Amino acid sequence: MAISLVARAGAIAAISALALTACSTGGTDAPGASGDCAPSDGPVTLTFTSWLPGVEEAVAIWNEENPDVQVEVQTGPNGNGGTYQNFFNQLAAGNAPDLGQIEFDAMPNFRVQDGLENIAACEGILAAEDQFVPWTWSQVTFGEEDAVYAIPQDTGPMAMFYRADLFEEAGIPVPTTWEEYEAAAVQIREQGGYINNFSQSDINAFAGLVWQAGGEWFSNDADGWTVDLTGAETTQVAEYWQGLIDNDLVAVYPPWTDEWNAAYNSSELWTWVSAVWGANTIASGAPDTAGNWAVAPMPQWEAGASAAGNWGGSTTAVLKGSDHPYEAAQFALWLNTDADALTAMNRTANIYPATIEGANLPVFGEGVEFYGGQKIYEVFAEAGNNVDPNFTWGPTMTQVYNDVADGFSGAVSGSGTLLDALTAGQDATIAALKAASIPVKE
Amino acid sequence: MTVSTETRALRTQGLKKPARDGGIRESAVSRTVAMAVMIVATLYFLTPLWWLLVASTKTREDFTTTNPLWFADFALFDNIAALVTYRDGVFLQWLGNSALYAGVGALLATLIAAMAGYAIAKYTFRGRETLFNVILGGVLVPATALALPLFLLFSQAGATNTIWAVLLPSLVSPFGVYLSRIYAAASVPDEIIEAARIDGAGEVRTFFTVATRLMAPALVTIFLFQFVAIWNNFFLPLIMLRDESLFPVTLGLYVWNTQVSQIPDIRALVVIGSLLSIIPLIVTFLALQRFWQSGLANGGLK
Numbered sequence: 084m085a086i087s088l089v090a091r092a093g094a095i096a097a098i099s100a101l102a103l104t105a106c107s108t109g110g111t112d113a114p115g116a117s118g119d120c121a122p123s124d125g126p127v128t129l130t131f132t133s134w135l136p137g138v139e140e141a142v143a144i145w146n147e148e149n150p151d152v153q154v155e156v157q158t159g160p161n162g163n164g165g166t167y168q169n170f171f172n173q174l175a176a177g178n179a180p181d182l183g184q185i186e187f188d189a190m191p192n193f194r195v196q197d198g199l200e201n202i203a204a205c206e207g208i209l210a211a212e213d214q215f216v217p218w219t220w221s222q223v224t225f226g227e228e229d230a231v232y233a234i235p236q237d238t239g240p241m242a243m244f245y246r247a248d249l250f251e252e253a254g255i256p257v258p259t260t261w262e263e264y265e266a267a268a269v270q271i272r273e274q275g276g277y278i279n280n281f282s283q284s285d286i287n288a289f290a291g292l293v294w295q296a297g298g299e300w301f302s303n304d305a306d307g308w309t310v311d312l313t314g315a316e317t318t319q320v321a322e323y324w325q326g327l328i329d330n331d332l333v334a335v336y337p338p339w340t341d342e343w344n345a346a347y348n349s350s351e352l353w354t355w356v357s358a359v360w361g362a363n364t365i366a367s368g369a370p371d372t373a374g375n376w377a378v379a380p381m382p383q384w385e386a387g388a389s390a391a392g393n394w395g396g397s398t399t400a401v402l403k404g405s406d407h408p409y410e411a412a413q414f415a416l417w418l419n420t421d422a423d424a425l426t427a428m429n430r431t432a433n434i435y436p437a438t439i440e441g442a443n444l445p446v447f448g449e450g451v452e453f454y455g456g457q458k459i460y461e462v463f464a465e466a467g468n469n470v471d472p473n474f475t476w477g478p479t480m481t482q483v484y485n486d487v488a489d490g491f492s493g494a495v496s497g498s499g500t501l502l503d504a505l506t507a508g509q510d511a512t513i514a515a516l517k518a519a520s521i522p523v524k525e
Numbered sequence: 526m527t528v529s530t531e532t533r534a535l536r537t538q539g540l541k542k543p544a545r546d547g548g549i550r551e552s553a554v555s556r557t558v559a560m561a562v563m564i565v566a567t568l569y570f571l572t573p574l575w576w577l578l579v580a581s582t583k584t585r586e587d588f589t590t591t592n593p594l595w596f597a598d599f600a601l602f603d604n605i606a607a608l609v610t611y612r613d614g615v616f617l618q619w620l621g622n623s624a625l626y627a628g629v630g631a632l633l634a635t636l637i638a639a640m641a642g643y644a645i646a647k648y649t650f651r652g653r654e655t656l657f658n659v660i661l662g663g664v665l666v667p668a669t670a671l672a673l674p675l676f677l678l679f680s681q682a683g684a685t686n687t688i689w690a691v692l693l694p695s696l697v698s699p700f701g702v703y704l705s706r707i708y709a710a711a712s713v714p715d716e717i718i719e720a721a722r723i724d725g726a727g728e729v730r731t732f733f734t735v736a737t738r739l740m741a742p743a744l745v746t747i748f749l750f751q752f753v754a755i756w757n758n759f760f761l762p763l764i765m766l767r768d769e770s771l772f773p774v775t776l777g778l779y780v781w782n783t784q785v786s787q788i789p790d791i792r793a794l795v796v797i798g799s800l801l802s803i804i805p806l807i808v809t810f811l812a813l814q815r816f817w818q819s820g821l822a823n824g825g826l827k
Contacts, residue, residue, distance in 0.1 A: 130767075132767060134780065134783065134784065135787070136784050136787060136788050136791070137612075157686075157767035157768060157769075158767065158768075158769045158780065159763070159767060159780060160763070160779055160780045160782075160783040161783035161784065164779070164780075164783040165763050169763070169764060169767075172673065172676055172677075172764060173680075175677070176676065176677050176680035176681075176685075177680070178680050178683075178685065180767070339785070339786070341588075341589055341593055344589040345589055345590065348589055348590050349590075360786070360787065363787075363788070363789055364786065364789055366789075367585070367789030367790055367792075368589055368789060369589070370585075370586045370589075370590070371586075371590060432784075432787050432788065433787055433788065434787075
């Protein structure tokens with residue numbers, strides 16, 4: 084009960100904030116346009132909840148250099164695995180941590196429920212925009228003026244992992260457009276393999292494909308949210324993959340399972356259109372294929388284009404009610420821009436930084452053995468710059484993922500289509516927004 | 526020896542049931558069908574355990590590349606070594622935490638339940654049945670439904686993210702009170718209590734020296750139930766705890782499992798960790814088997 088009341092109040096507060104972009108301070112106690120983000124007196128201890136493995140190493144560097152601002156790491160399962168719910172519980176109880184890891188797709192949910200501090204007034208935050216890959220910055224400002232709700236941490240630019248050896252042996256050209264991809268799929272099927280596996284439960288991966296095609300599932304303005312899970316671009320992407328499924332040109336193993344790994348390891352699957360962090364997934368799941376993989380940009384809808392999608396990535400947000408927003412903001416900025424911190428987080432958790440400079444870290448300049456020595460991160464850096472900055476996530480993404488995934492699972496087993504699932508997801512999403520008293524435009 | 530009609534009825538049922546079952550001759554067909562059903566059910570329940578056992582012995586490479594239900598290169602001890610050294614041996618700490626929460630929690634919960642059940646069974650006071658019915662109502666409330674209100678309460682007290690946040694709620698066992706009452710009524714004769722009083726023992730001493738011994742089989746059962754419930758409790762620690770060093774093993778493994786997409790190698794640790802985490806449960810069950818099995822049988826036949 085308490086939660087839904089908070090949600091409702093938050094939704095109304097957030098929407099009115101959106102309506103009053105020019106003069107709003109975004110809330111009574113938020114350090115908004117009045118510039119009241121001042122350093123605290125005396126030593127400060129910040130709590131920071133993150134599920135990034137080994138983030139303590141990066142934090143230790145900060146604690147060493149800043150004896151007066153100590154950061155205490157707390158942990159938990161990944162966001163949708165329980166930590167987001169914990170954040171909302173803690174916000175309701177008034178004891179949220181100062182800082183929390185929040186993925187891009189969950190940011191609007193926290194914004195709408197008024198769970199984030201606006202740190203734009205804190206020293207150096209607005210000026211930091213130039214340091215970040217452009218699309219990530221619009222994700223943390225929601226397009227509001229004088230507003231920054233988090234510092235981007237990592238991203239998941241997408242590209243195509245492919246079996247260079249198999250393509251060469253079979254004499255099939257590596258596809259650069261989705262049309263060529265389908266043609267290659269037919270040829271690969273004749274060889275007994277599949278070009279790809281359609282991931283029925285990773286709706287955010289599918290969203291990455293829609294993102295690349297220029298689709299926009301959500302948008303908002305003063306009058307409320309617009310939900311468009313069935314727009315022209317989404318329909319195009321859905322029908323394309325539906326065709327591959329119907330003609331048995333892609334496998335439909337449940338992703339992240341042993342049989343899925345085994346299919347890659349046994350050379351049954353030839354490509355994976357995935358995010359930068361997928362590099363480790365393949366290396367770990369298909370060890371027998373080491374040295375045979377390569378990375379190329381995603382296939383394009385128009386020949387010669389260079390659009391890329393994004394799958395994953397998170398931010399470090401200052402949560403509502405923090406007693407030390409100034410110090411929290413400084414730490415968040417340092418954690419996600421300092422070369423040593425980024426290197427440490429890459430080493431322990433394979434994160435791919437959201438800063439432009441991050442792509443130039445020594446670790447990303449090296450050739451990767453598993454990929455035949457190719458400097459694969461150059462491809463991803465390029466992809467990161469080609470991600471459309473206008474894509475917006477909705478405030479109830481967990482629900483969207485669940486509802487659409489139900490339909491996708493049906494579609495791969497022959498009942499209904501991907502588009503049916505998206506249509507059902509559209510209705511369910513509008514119902515969910517209304518249930519949370521979030522204004523929807525239909 | 527007098528017993529209440531309520532318990533006599535219970536006993537008669539307990540006596541009748543085996544006699545009736547034994548008296549009926551099953552046909553060979555129905556016996557075969559029953560056996561087949563049981564064998565299928567057994568396989569169904571044991572296959573995941575078998576998979577877990579097999580998977581735990583494999584190297585990371587063999588894990589995805591070999592038959593999931595049969596052994597490959599034996600690397601069990603390497604895996605265990607990797608598990609207990611990962612992140613400075615935090616897994617061992619989790620095991621210790623689980624042992625603390627489940628051991629101490631179950632012990633105290635048993636004590637409290639035994640005292641409450643004994644009191645309700647043996648003392649007459651106003652509102653006794655109402656009290657008992659309220660406690661019985663507690664059996665119907667799932668622990669998960671209480672987790673969030675508990676979190677808000679503990680937040681008010683500033684006690685989230687502490688040992689107490691997990692331990693205190695574990696001390697309550699409505700089912701234990703229920704079982705204690707039934708058992709105390711059946712196995713602790715009023716005459717013995719009166720004899721103890723005449724001999725000069727106070728109520729507390731009577732309870733600890735006389736009643737608990739007579740109730741021992743029920744207490745072991747309550748302890749086991751509560752131990753397993755706390756060991757497997759996941760939702761409460763998930764909501765209450767932030768500090769990795771306080772996690773019980775269930776929560777710790779779950780957290781690791783959600784990190785698999787970032788660090789695929791953790792998967793092997795989750796598997797071996799799962800295997801190790803069920804061993805204490807099996808050991809506890811086997812060690813206490815003698816007590817609770819004889820307890821159940823005595824209850825039915827005495």
